[in-house]
Amino acid sequence: MAYTSPGKTREKIYDFVRERILSGTPPTTRDVQRAFGFRAVQSARQHLEKLVFEGKLAKVDGRSRGYRLPEFGKAVPPQLIAMLGRVQAGELTEAMEDPPEYIMVQTRFDDDELFALTVEGESMLHAGILPGDVVIVRRQPTASPGDIVVALVGDEATVKRYRERDGRVELHPENEAFDPIIPREDGAPFSLLGKVIEIRRSVE
Amino acid sequence: MAYTSPGKTREKIYDFVRERILSGTPPTTRDVQRAFGFRAVQSARQHLEKLVFEGKLAKVDGRSRGYRLPEFGKAVPPQLIAMLGRVQAGELTEAMEDPPEYIMVQTRFDDDELFALTVEGESMLHAGILPGDVVIVRRQPTASPGDIVVALVGDEATVKRYRERDGRVELHPENEAFDPIIPREDGAPFSLLGKVIEIRRSVE
């Protein structure tokens, strides 16, 4: 490879490695070599080791594809969580799609206490939650008044604002066209699935 | 390792591998061997290959740590994009925070044509965009009527609905309390920064 001014190529290598780590497969030393057209492995290795020395990359010695992003030590690591779909027999199951879909989130919660769901209906319009929005939910059996929660009412998953009134749970829509759900009153089986911690909308 | 009934161990291996892939480092055959206490590499390999055959895992032959989640072949790779902050001298610059903040997105667009921004104000309330929401924006100099765009009006970045009327550009809020902005009329310098492609809200 042609000679470049100090740091120039290193920066590109950093970008390349970062990209690869984020996409799920850290590169091997020779991956980097090939990607940059080095004629010697050592050229790639030198840059990589320097990046580690500078603290811009971390590394597990001796293991293949051992480069990591250091900031993930302290910062919130990205996690993939499953998109859940239909409601079946009283519980949410993975969507029908054969390849189950995942979305990437960054939270301090553990990924197995999280799931995501596509919102149907306009009952939370005034809370800024529209049909088609994806909500990311943390599984928890209880909630605090004011929380936006996902609950199973009958065999339908629904997103509502959690309230308490006279010691009873109430699920409030945020749209005048809908009525509050007062679980024990209308006899529908009720269970709290979790609390909404993030909302996403794609508008391409 | 003790003998187990058919499929039993295989299922656990699948969970193990999936976990490892999701957490960023696919395991090696011998990682699996060790994790399950097999005394032969082939034991692990046999299970892994069968999982691939069943379609539950995908694999890049010959490469180290070559196991993948099958759905990931086509999925969009995640990217980190910069959170932009204040408006300075007519253009958006990176927020003051020393460690520049990044957020992870998955889109088909290139990461250097994307940026993210925190929404201030309630002018897009009825479009489900609240103060504090993060919008992910694709830089583009033009837009189509109906798009939600980010524009620089004066020296303030603003999120509005893009409209055209009599061949003139209009920026419409979605909240009666605000008035449309008709750029060339009130003489304020105007430039279109880009189009909003995603909205995110954290509600922890």
Next chain:
DNA sequence: TGACATAACAGACAAATGTCTGTTTTTTGG
């Protein structure tokens, strides 16, 4: 019980990958 499929083991080779020593070329900065 016996035939068959599956699970697990043994040992080895080959390819990929990490690592090393030393040299040459180019850039940088005074």
Next chain:
DNA sequence: CCAAAAAACAGACATTTGTCTGTTATGTCA
């Protein structure tokens, strides 16, 4: 221009990892 630093190259060895052939043990099911 010169010395020092950085970049790139060359070639090799060691370890890790993928892969293979064949064998033994255990579970399944009629």
